Amino acid sequence: QLQLVESGGGLVQPGGSLRLSCVTSGAILENYAIGWFRQAPGKEREGVSCISNGGVSRNYADSVKGRFTISKDNAKNTAYLQMDNLRTEDTAVYYCAAGYVCRKNLEGHNYDYWGQGTQVTVSS
Numbered sequence: 001q002l003q004l005v006e007s008g009g010g011l012v013q014p015g016g017s018l019r020l021s022c023v024t025s026g027a028i029l030e031n032y033a034i035g036w037f038r039q040a041p042g043k044e045r046e047g048v049s050c051i052s053n054g055g056v057s058r059n060y061a062d063s064v065k066g067r068f069t070i071s072k073d074n075a076k077n078t079a080y081l082q083m084d085n086l087r088t089e090d091t092a093v094y095y096c097a098a099g100y101v102c103r104k105n106l107e108g109h110n111y112d113y114w115g116q117g118t119q120v121t122v123s124s
Helices: none
Strands: 003-007 010-012 018-025 033-039 046-051 058-060 068-073 078-083 092-099 111-114 118-122
Touching: 003 092, 003 111, 018 033, 018 092, 018 118, 033 068, 033 078, 046 068, 046 078, 058 068, 078 092
Parallel strands: 010 118
Antiparallel strands: 003 018, 018 078, 033 046, 033 092, 046 058, 068 078, 092 111, 092 118
């Protein structure tokens, strides 16, 4: 059973940066695509980004394109989400998830395993 644990969230000012980490255990990360999702209070969960199992294919939501970068280090069983030029509207709980495909539509039903989330707050 694959398990995922997110870390790296926190409070940051607009324009700042954070790097989220997603450490996996219980299975080989190379076999899985990783997605990052977020959910703000009162809003539905939305897909942020995903990366294919081998790391070749990456997709981003339009709202984060050019500001966020997804990566994964299969040797360390860890995936990352580098978030730059953060905006107040990026405030949310961020979740990583593991599945078998990374699709442009970034839909959560493609992912079978989920972490518990890490809070990101962007505020001055």
